[in-house]
Amino acid sequence: MQITKITTYRIPPRWMLLKIETDAGIVGWGEPVIEGRARTVETAVHEFTPNLIGKDPSRINDLWHEMYRGSFYRGGPILMSAIAGIDQALWDIKGKALGVPVYQLLGGLVRDKMKTYSWVGGDRPADVINSIRKLRESGFDTFKMNGTEELAMIDTSIAIDAAVARVAEIRSAFGNEIEFGLDFHGRVSAPMAKVLLRELEPYRPLFVEEPVLAENAEHYPHLAACTSIPLAAGERMYSRWEFKRVFEQGGISIVQPDLSHAGGITECLKIGSMAESYDVALAPHCPLGPIALAACLHVDFVSHNAVLQEQSMGIHYNNGAELLDYVLNRDDFKMTDGYIQPFTKPGLGVEINEERVIEASKNAEDWRNPIWRHPDGSMAEW
Ligand SMILES: O=C(O)[C@H](O)[C@@H](O)[C@@H](O)[C@H](O)CO
Numbered sequence: 001m002q003i004t005k006i007t008t009y010r011i012p013p014r015w016m017l018l019k020i021e022t023d024a025g026i027v028g029w030g031e032p033v034i035e036g037r038a039r040t041v042e043t044a045v046h047e048f049t050p051n052l053i054g055k056d057p058s059r060i061n062d063l064w065h066e067m068y069r070g071s072f073y074r075g076g077p078i079l080m081s082a083i084a085g086i087d088q089a090l091w092d093i094k095g096k097a098l099g100v101p102v103y104q105l106l107g108g109l110v111r112d113k114m115k116t117y118s119w120v121g122g123d124r125p126a127d128v129i130n131s132i133r134k135l136r137e138s139g140f141d142t143f144k145m146n147g148t149e150e151l152a153m154i155d156t157s158i159a160i161d162a163a164v165a166r167v168a169e170i171r172s173a174f175g176n177e178i179e180f181g182l183d184f185h186g187r188v189s190a191p192m193a194k195v196l197l198r199e200l201e202p203y204r205p206l207f208v209e210e211p212v213l214a215e216n217a218e219h220y221p222h223l224a225a226c227t228s229i230p231l232a233a234g235e236r237m238y239s240r241w242e243f244k245r246v247f248e249q250g251g252i253s254i255v256q257p258d259l260s261h262a263g264g265i266t267e268c269l270k271i272g273s274m275a276e277s278y279d280v281a282l283a284p285h286c287p288l289g290p291i292a293l294a295a296c297l298h299v300d301f302v303s304h305n306a307v308l309q310e311q312s313m314g315i316h317y318n319n320g321a322e323l324l325d326y327v328l329n330r331d332d333f334k335m336t337d338g339y340i341q342p343f344t345k346p347g348l349g350v351e352i353n354e355e356r357v358i359e360a361s362k363n364a365e366d367w368r369n370p371i372w373r374h375p376d377g378s379m380a381e382w
């Protein structure tokens with residue numbers, strides 16, 4: 001079999017799908033994207049393309065190394081997202097060619113269903129109580145929200161109390177019938193993270209995500225030493241070589257590699273198994289579309305230390321299209337009480353509605369994350 005064509009489709013709300021065609025008529029789909037840099041990743045995909053046309057798509061490992069090691073300058077969000085989408089599509093092709101779901105090619109199921117969580121509260125966490133109430137009706141009991149709005153490097157007790165009050169309100173409304181993670185979203189400096197973690201301790205969040213920016217990872221062990229709250233990170237780390245330093249120094253209890261940012265199924269499977277050897281849990285990051293989520297789930301279904309899966313249904317970013325809008329058969333994702341059942345179809349197990357994708361790609365807007373500023377006019381982390 002040979003790769004004959006690679007096509008990319010930038011589509012609302014802020015995703016990109018990639019289609020790899022072969023001379024055997026088998027097609028694979030991937031989802032390479034960095035939110036806000038779709039065009040840059042698209043260029044990176046098409047820079048890899050000439051070297052992929054004519055190649056045997058079954059040689060996923062060799063193609064992965066050629067894309068990764070063949071670039072003198074390697075790693076980082078753009079190249080690793082381009083590689084991720086191509087890798088996902090190659091696994092989709094392999095599963096379809098052999099007539100089995102990808103997880104069967106990775107050793108088969110370690111679980112019968114995968115637990116997911118839902119976002120609530122939006123960019124500026126508000127109205128979370130009603131959102132949680134609504135989502136509980138569809139069986140969810142685990143949620144995630146932003147832990148705070150923008151925060152100065154050294155902020156006030158009022159700002160800290162506002163963040164804590166929101167969490168206290170959730171606990172008093174639902175007790176321990178629900179669990180929730182708090183995403184600090186890189187908005188919190190190391191000094192403020194220490195204060196917030198201490199004040200949040202009594203409410204036992206399930207985890208605190210990106211307690212500081214990924215580039216300040218050296219703080220993870222110190223922050224972990226001053227709290228019992230599990231710390232989570234990973235969406236802005238892009239390869240084993242970044243994760244290994246975090247495993248070595250300790251401090252992170254849950255890693256969240258993004259299957260569309262960190263080199264795809266091939267790389268994230270390795271990151272997950274490295275994590276297991278450090279007794280670190282795996283909870284893949286996925287605020288994106290259906291192919292990204294499917295790729296995550298195939299890794300979850302074969303990873304002993306996979307504990308939770310992010311999915312973007314109803315997420316505050318999905319304006320203009322929802323998670324399953326481009327999927328021909330919504331039952332590809334069988335969700336009951338917040339759990340997703342294993343795929344049954346070959347490959348990634350999701351049939352893309354290509355007609356809808358092509359239509360939507362015709363006038364897809366370029367999504368950009370908001371630019372936030374502090375009251376004094378200085379840049380704030382979004
Ligand atoms: O945990 C999450 O989903 C992420 O922090 C998410 O909010 C960001 O990755 C966002 O997609 C960036 O544009």
Ligand SMILES: [Mg+2]
Nearest residue numbers: 183185209235
């Ligand atoms: Mg996050």
